[in-house]
Amino acid sequence: MLPNESVRRVLDAGLANGADLAEVYLENKESLSLILDEGRLEKATQGNDIGGGVRVFYGNNAAYAYTDDLTEESLVEAAGVAAAAGQNANNAAVCADLTKGESPVESRIERPFEEMSTQEKAGILREMDEVTRQHSPHIVSVQCGYTETRRRVWVYNTEGVWAEDDRAFIEFQGQVAAQKGEVRTSSMTGIGGQIGLEFFDDRDPVGMMPEAADTALLMLDARPAPAGEMPVVINNGWGGVLFHEACGHCMEADFITKGASAYTGLVGEKVGPDFLTAYDDGTIPGRRGTMRFDDEGAPTNRTVLIENGILKEYMWDLTEARRAGRASTGNGRRQSFRDMPMPRMTNTYIDAGPHDPEEIIGSVKKGLYAKRLGGGQVEIGRGDYVFTITEGWLIEDGKLTAPVRGATLVGNGPETLRLIDMIGTDMSLDPGRGMCGKGQWARVSVGQPTVRVPKLTVGGTE
Amino acid sequence: MDYLEFAKDVVSRAVERGVEAEAYISVGQNTSVNVDRGEVEKLSQAGSKGLGVRVVRDGKMGYAYTSDFGAGSIEKTIEAAVSLADVADGDEYRSLPAPQPLPEDDLEVYDQAIVELPIGRKVEMARRIEKGALRYDQRVVLTNRCTLISQYGTVAVANSKGVAGSYDKSFIGGFVMAMAADEDDRSVAYGFDFGSRLGDFKPTEVGKDAARKAVGMLGGKPVPTQRASVVYSPMAATSVLGALSRALGADAMQRNRSFLEGKIGETVAADMVTVLDNGRLPGGIATRPFDDEGIPTAATRLIDEGVLQTALYDHYTATRDGTASSTGNANRRSHSTMPTLDASNFYFQPGQETPEDVIGGVEQGLYVESVMNTASINPISGDYSISAKGYWIENGELSHPVNEVTIALPMQELLHNVKAVGNDLTFVPMMGALGSPTIRVDGVMIGGV
Numbered sequence: 001m002l003p004n005e006s007v008r009r010v011l012d013a014g015l016a017n018g019a020d021l022a023e024v025y026l027e028n029k030e031s032l033s034l035i036l037d038e039g040r041l042e043k044a045t046q047g048n049d050i051g052g053g054v055r056v057f058y059g060n061n062a063a064y065a066y067t068d069d070l071t072e073e074s075l076v077e078a079a080g081v082a083a084a085a086g087q088n089a090n091n092a093a094v095c096a097d098l099t100k101g102e103s104p105v106e107s108r109i110e111r112p113f114e115e116m117s118t119q120e121k122a123g124i125l126r127e128m129d130e131v132t133r134q135h136s137p138h139i140v141s142v143q144c145g146y147t148e149t150r151r152r153v154w155v156y157n158t159e160g161v162w163a164e165d166d167r168a169f170i171e172f173q174g175q176v177a178a179q180k181g182e183v184r185t186s187s188m189t190g191i192g193g194q195i196g197l198e199f200f201d202d203r204d205p206v207g208m209m210p211e212a213a214d215t216a217l218l219m220l221d222a223r224p225a226p227a228g229e230m231p232v233v234i235n236n237g238w239g240g241v242l243f244h245e246a247c248g249h250c251m252e253a254d255f256i257t258k259g260a261s262a263y264t265g266l267v268g269e270k271v272g273p274d275f276l277t278a279y280d281d282g283t284i285p286g287r288r289g290t291m292r293f294d295d296e297g298a299p300t301n302r303t304v305l306i307e308n309g310i311l312k313e314y315m316w317d318l319t320e321a322r323r324a325g326r327a328s329t330g331n332g333r334r335q336s337f338r339d340m341p342m343p344r345m346t347n348t349y350i351d352a353g354p355h356d357p358e359e360i361i362g363s364v365k366k367g368l369y370a371k372r373l374g375g376g377q378v379e380i381g382r383g384d385y386v387f388t389i390t391e392g393w394l395i396e397d398g399k400l401t402a403p404v405r406g407a408t409l410v411g412n413g414p415e416t417l418r419l420i421d422m423i424g425t426d427m428s429l430d431p432g433r434g435m436c437g438k439g440q441w442a443r444v445s446v447g448q449p450t451v452r453v454p455k456l457t458v459g460g461t462e
Numbered sequence: 463m464d465y466l467e468f469a470k471d472v473v474s475r476a477v478e479r480g481v482e483a484e485a486y487i488s489v490g491q492n493t494s495v496n497v498d499r500g501e502v503e504k505l506s507q508a509g510s511k512g513l514g515v516r517v518v519r520d521g522k523m524g525y526a527y528t529s530d531f532g533a534g535s536i537e538k539t540i541e542a543a544v545s546l547a548d549v550a551d552g553d554e555y556r557s558l559p560a561p562q563p564l565p566e567d568d569l570e571v572y573d574q575a576i577v578e579l580p581i582g583r584k585v586e587m588a589r590r591i592e593k594g595a596l597r598y599d600q601r602v603v604l605t606n607r608c609t610l611i612s613q614y615g616t617v618a619v620a621n622s623k624g625v626a627g628s629y630d631k632s633f634i635g636g637f638v639m640a641m642a643a644d645e646d647d648r649s650v651a652y653g654f655d656f657g658s659r660l661g662d663f664k665p666t667e668v669g670k671d672a673a674r675k676a677v678g679m680l681g682g683k684p685v686p687t688q689r690a691s692v693v694y695s696p697m698a699a700t701s702v703l704g705a706l707s708r709a710l711g712a713d714a715m716q717r718n719r720s721f722l723e724g725k726i727g728e729t730v731a732a733d734m735v736t737v738l739d740n741g742r743l744p745g746g747i748a749t750r751p752f753d754d755e756g757i758p759t760a761a762t763r764l765i766d767e768g769v770l771q772t773a774l775y776d777h778y779t780a781t782r783d784g785t786a787s788s789t790g791n792a793n794r795r796s797h798s799t800m801p802t803l804d805a806s807n808f809y810f811q812p813g814q815e816t817p818e819d820v821i822g823g824v825e826q827g828l829y830v831e832s833v834m835n836t837a838s839i840n841p842i843s844g845d846y847s848i849s850a851k852g853y854w855i856e857n858g859e860l861s862h863p864v865n866e867v868t869i870a871l872p873m874q875e876l877l878h879n880v881k882a883v884g885n886d887l888t889f890v891p892m893m894g895a896l897g898s899p900t901i902r903v904d905g906v907m908i909g910g911v
Binding site: 461 | 492501502505508510511514523524525528529530545546549551552553604606607649650684687721798799800834835837840845846847867868869870871872909910
């Protein structure tokens with residue numbers, strides 16, 4: 001992108017006012033998005049977003065300036081704006097030699113996006129649409145989308161960090177609406193990952209559509225969900241969004257170091273059952289949260305968050321790691337060069353446990369099975385969470401008896417984690433649709449085996 | 463640089479390729495200041511710019527964008543839009559709008575005082591937000607993400623039918639999370655305020671508001687599961703409006719994706735419910751002289767005393783309808799997205815009662831101060847189930863705090879069950895520009911213990 005001598009001059013400009021660390025982040029993002037609606041390829045968008053930012057640290061405080069003009073001159077000017085925030089600082093930091101970083105993740109895009117025409121990509125959307133419409137006469141609306149993004153990033157800092165990452169990302173989304181008389185329902189699905197066109201070797205965007213349609217159709221005749229406390233069994237895969245929302249966010253270091261998280265000070269303490277182990281792993285090939293380096297140039301990691309019920313580690317970015325006098329775990333992410341990094345999850349999951357998934361459902365006398373979940377939200381300070389069940393089933397005497405619609409789960413994350421009393425052997429990661437919002441958007445993956453919580457509040461209408 | 467002239471120039475270059483063309487330019491300056499215990503923890507400053515080019519040929523549309531205004535990049539962007547239009551499928555209703563006369567009223571969306579605000583004053587305002595929270599009550603133990611944001615910039619839109627306009631816009635806002643704690647409990651709450659005018663922005667109040675909510679919720683507990691009356695604070699009531707605005711979009715209506723489809727002319731809500739969308743509300747967050755495809759914004763009465771009157775339209779959905787005209791609701795999040803249909807300042811018309819009177823009318827029920835997961839409310843099915851926090855109402859007065867409960871009722875019933883509408887219309891910018899007074903809804907299912 002820029003020659004290293006230019007980068008050095010930008011970094012030096014960042015240090016000019018007595019800062020103790022300066023960082024340069026450069027980004028080139030190219031995207032293509034296609035939306036098929038009512039069987040027509042209606043919206044086709046392509047674009048390029050290029051820019052860079054300079055961050056300057058004075059102790060625990062940081063100033064940032066960015067530009068969409070990637071010349072040395074503009075970046076030096078940005079560095080000057082950021083450096084000017086320092087007052088009476090006189091650190092004698094100098095720029096170390098830049099050394100190209102190594103990552104546990106191999107960088108390889110086996111088949112670049114250009115190997116397939118836009119028309120061919122649109123053809124897959126057409127197939128998704130047709131398969132869904134043919135599925136049932138009650139399907140009244142189908143919307144399908146394709147997004148590909150190639151995001152190249154370069155990160156340098158005055159401690160010698162030099163990291164390059166080339167991230168290819170593919171995603172297919174589908175939304176289906178069904179109608180019978182006055183009753184309308186809808187269902188959403190998605191599949192994607194950090195991967196090139198080799199995506200198609202083992203993933204099937206067309207195949208996910210009938211399943212999504214089935215959920216919408218099933219909900220047409222579903223009865224309203226019950227309200228109140230009851231045992232809840234949560235499906236594997238995307239069900240891991242529960243752990244992501246309810247607990248994962250409370251283990252991100254920015255809330256931890258402030259003392260603003262329910263998990264502050266609990267490393268080494270028991271926070272869940274003995275058979276619960278959970279990871280944040282940015283190195284799993286092809287997943288949404290996978291990167292070679294994070295957006296601060298730290299190699300990604302497999303971080304053990306909880307081991308046998310004991311809290312082991314939080315997720316750190318550079319800012320919080322500096323504050324705590326330790327190393328980053330490779331969780332510093334930013335939406336774009338316009339944003340400052342913060343600690344974010346990558347691919348976060350609960351590992352397999354000892355229980356047979358069928359026995360878990362079989363163990364519930366009267367409760368709810370959350371087969372498909374929608375999105376959720378958490379209030380990080382206290383850990384109170386909520387999320388939506390898009391396909392729920394009543395469990396009666398250990399059997400799934402009737403589908404229910406309109407259910408929500410609420411609870412407190414740390415409390416729910418302690419309550420979990422069964423974890424299945426059937427761990428799986430979600431197919432790839434997770435978008436996490438924390439002021440900035442980040443693509444993430446979640447996962448878990450089938451999990452039972454003996455007592456959760458369900459928010460239905462009956 | 464004259465951005466309108468630049469936009470016109472891009473249009474004339476694109477037209478050479480035999481297409482209808484539109485250029486949208488957005489240029490701005492952004493500052494964000496984050497303070498922690500009085501110290502500037504994070505400070506970000508920069509200018510940004512972007513161009514989006516939309517072309518239509520034979521009803522087929524293509525879109526491309528760039529942040530590089532160099533001649534080579536502009537050519538490349540136009541070329542990309544034209545080749546995407548070739549791939550797209552045509553539609554007889556797809557075209558670009560013709561110009562309409564723009565009213566010249568002062569919409570108060572630009573304040574020179576925000577542009578001239580020195581960085582030191584911004585830092586000081588961020589500190590005032592934090593102090594407002596920390597000094598409110600000794601149980602407020604910390605703040606987090608205490609942030610001040612200021613922005614100003616220019617938007618220009620031009621198309622090959624003769625649409626040409628530009629305007630300046632400014633914005634200032636702040637938010638903070640306050641955490642309160644006592645021996646038995648901790649609780650957190652957010653305070654925020656955003657606006658177009660510096661004079662309306664009250665940083666200390668942002669902090670106080672977060673602190674008041676956090677302290678009030680200490681010791682909150684779920685209540686038993688029951689059906690009861692719910693009084694929504696203006697902020698909580700916007701949970702209803704967000705999904706309602708999507709269901710009222712003509713695109714949702716035309717494409718079988720709205721629980722209100724086919725109901726124009728019918729009674730869809732209690733007679734005290736009137737819903738408006740006004741893109742020309744002076745000083746409003748979503749106020750602007752014309753929408754993102756250049757059509758003048760307007761005030762639209764969507765539900766009048768319970769009767770559904772019309773939908774929200776952009777140029778495409780109005781053309782497709784045949785008899786409707788655009789209500790000026792084409793919107794883009796940035797230059798990188800093509801316009802989509804969206805509400806502007808969208809709100810429940812206030813009534814006569816004070817909020818105290820609305821609460822006073824309920825013997826037993828839930829006062830909802832804040833809600834979570836409103837994005838899950840389904841404008842297609844009308845399914846509405848979200849989490850809520852607030853206070854239990856006992857004989858018309860707020861008593862103990864309540865948390866970890868859900869409130870649920872299908873939107874179709876919820877709108878009919880509105881039993882009181884307060885006089886305290888308040889806009890909640892965090893969720894778009896949705897506004898509501900305090901409202902009472904009966905027969906809501908509360909999920910608790």
